[in-house]
Amino acid sequence: MNGNHGSEPGRTHPGLARPLDTTTVTALVAAATAAPSLHNAQPWRFRHVAGGSTLELRADLERTMPRFDPDLRGLHLGCGAALFNLRVAAADGGLDADVRLLPDPTDRQLLATVRLTDTDRPDRELARLSTVISRRHTSRHPFEDRPVPDAVQEALRHAAEQEGTQLVFPDRWHVESLLDDVRDAEGRDDFDAAYMAEMRAWTRVGPQETDAAVDGVPDYAFGPSKRRGRAPVRDFAGRRPVPGRPAAVFETVPNLALLGTTHDHPADWLRAGEAMERILLLATLRGLATSLTSHSLERQDLRELARDPVSGMGFVQMVLRLGYGPAGVASPRRPVDHVLEIVPAG
Structure with missing residues (x-):
């Protein structure tokens, strides 16, 4: 898609609204x-x-x-x-x-x-x-057990600030607390029939479903099941077996980042979504694999615990998992x- 500029005949002057074809x-x-x-x-x-x-x-x-x-x-x-x-x-x-x-x-x-x-x-x-819009995919694979460099962290923080939000890389003790909250949320989900039914409604298992899918999470994007490790990756298979799905060892100390806003209204959520995508695209451009984890943020009591007290972040909108590892695969689109x-x- 090429922009039309300048004052040549038939072109729109810069700064003027363009009739979109x-x-x-x-x-x-x-x-x-x-x-x-x-x-x-x-x-x-x-x-x-x-x-x-x-x-x-x-x-x-x-x-x-x-x-x-x-x-x-x-x-x-x-x-x-x-x-x-x-x-x-x-x-x-x-x-x-x-x-x-x-x-x-x-x-x-x-x-x-x-x-x-x-x-x-x-x-x-x-x-x-x-250049990376089509390359950014959620990766539910193991990442390497190595930190994201300080310079990359700073670039991602700046990306969040450009959208009026805040990105925090929590200290080790807070990462441990976040992982505990995820395990708590997963335990509750396992015994919540409505939660499990809603997740099943948005997953596609088997060739008949995945080949025709235009939305939802297909089984080829589930990633491996977790043999060991502590990465907060939602297992979309639930209790359903997925033939041929491998198991893998995930990272022990995942690189997590908290994306937050000062307030918690619909406009703040939209800005957080813009910031989230800006961060994900920049991370992809910098060679990182990415995924999102909202397990613990879907329960109000656990969401409140996700706040980073050192930064003074008001409301956590998303937890991002970043690292070096396999890129995710494309999920279907309408x-x-x-x-x-x-x-x-x-």
């Missing part, structure tokens, strides 16, 4: 939908009025999870990640994206509007992340025409 809109939405979301539910929709310069990001409330995500915080995180990918794709195409979060208090499903204009100075820092509505002008 179908090819451009489709490319932007395709990039957006590569974002991660809880159980790969892809809880987003996009709307564009033909001939206009604006895209709407809307929540797909048919893809909610009452047990895992009762307050829709996870839905907002995923949609925020999709919004960030859209911004990256826009910058790569020579466009400036003017984003308004939650612009209409009377429309619960309208999460953001993005007005696109031509620019002679696209955000190069954003644009360079476009076709763009399933999530994009283009309506006639007028």
Whole structure:
């Protein structure tokens, strides 16, 4: 997708809104939908009025999870990640994206509007992340038992700050506490029939299901079962056997990072989603494998325990696992025409 610049005949002046054609809109939405979301539910929709310069990001409330995500915080995180990918794709195409979060208090499903204009100075820092949108996948494989270098940690912290959030690499004692909370959450999940049923609804096991899947977590993305190790990786197989699935030893001291915000409202969740994706893409660009762990954040009492008292972080929105190891595999995505509505002008 190439941006049009300058004042040649037929081109839009920099800083002016560009009427978006179908090819451009489709490319932007395709990039957006590569974002991660809880159980790969892809809880987003996009709307564009033909001939206009604006895209709407809307929540797909048919893809909610009452047990895992009762307050829709996870839905907002995923949609925020999709919004960030859209911004990256826009910058790569020579466009400036003017984003308004939650612009209409009377429309619960309208999460953001993005007005696109031509620019002679696209955000190069954003644009360079476009090369890894298609490479970023959740890795549920073991990582090496070695730390993330300080310089990389600092770059990821800065990425979070650019989106108005905070990223903290907790001390060893806090990592131990987080791992205890994950084990607590896993133990509760095992005895919660509604939790297990909801997870099964979003997993795809066996060729018949995985070959036709456009959402959810397919068995080929489960990763190996855990023989030993302490990495907080959700086992989507649950109690179901997956033929041919190997077992592996995971890292003993996982590299975890806490992504947090000062406040805890829907706009904060969207910003956290944008920051989450910015961090994941930059980590991928720096050669790291990544995964997300929200086990303990899905229970309010455990979520409160995840806060880092040293940093003064207000609310933890996501726990990230980073390291050096195999990249994850691509999970299925809904076709763009399933999530994009283009309506006639007028």
